[in-house]
Amino acid sequence: MTVDVLFISAHADDTELSCGGTAAKLVKDGLRVGLVDLTRGEMGTRGTPETRQGESQAAANTLGAAFRLTLDFGDGNLRAGREEELQIIDVVRRHRPKLVITPYPDERHPDHARTGRVVTDASFYAGLKSLKTDLPAHRPQAVLYYLQNYMFPPTFIVDVSETWKTKTDAIAAYKSQFFDPKSNEPNTFISDPKFLDMIEARGKHFGALIGAAYGEAFISKQPPRVDDMVSAYAGREVT
Ligand SMILES: [Zn+2]
DSSP states (O other): OOOSEEEEESSTTHHHHHHHHHHHHHHHTTOOEEEEESOOOTTOSSSOHHHHHHHHHHHHHHHTOSEEEEOOSOTTSOOOSHHHHHHHHHHHHHHOOSEEEEEOSSOSSHHHHHHHHHHHHHHHHTTOTTSOOSSOOOOOSEEEEEOOSSOOOOSEEEEOGGGHHHHHHHHHTOTTTSOOTTOOSOOOTTTSHHHHHHHHHHHHHHHHHTTSSOEEEEEESSOOOOSOHHHHTTTOOOO
């Protein structure tokens, strides 16, 4: 199954929290989106890999993703050697995305940073014809990075005002992970209600930077082509 855009993250919920609004917007615009998680979440304080599998599939359905694939590179000590690189090369060659979206490799959580690096490298190597695997070579147009804990100046921001509700619905599918007053599980950094407040505030902040209600920020090593400079700044004024 080919897709237009492939999101490859370390943990289920990373994609939703950082750029779920963008994933939903792409689907709304008629594009095919695939989601890949490199770990099963076995190191999580709350929930089990089995409950998290059900939650992540429900979240994928909410976003309208064509599929969600869970690999097993090891949660909490994500392996990112040649064997794992070859698995990602296989995924890229099978689904032939135009864009790959993954964490920015300079990140607080080493699993995120390793994901950003191995996905960048594998996306390039997937295009090497001399690297023979069972599938034909394919190189995406670009690898784009989303931001998590560390902040860097974004290359561009996507207006996700129309799909912010879909994003928060997808996040709510992770019942075991986020704030639930009825839960008896231990509290964590992300189960504190302040965490989802922060996600909301960040969406509004990035949105404000482009004159929209909500935005999601991305970094790209290659600048995007802008076909309409005037529309790109519509609804804003010099500040
Ligand atoms: Zn994560």
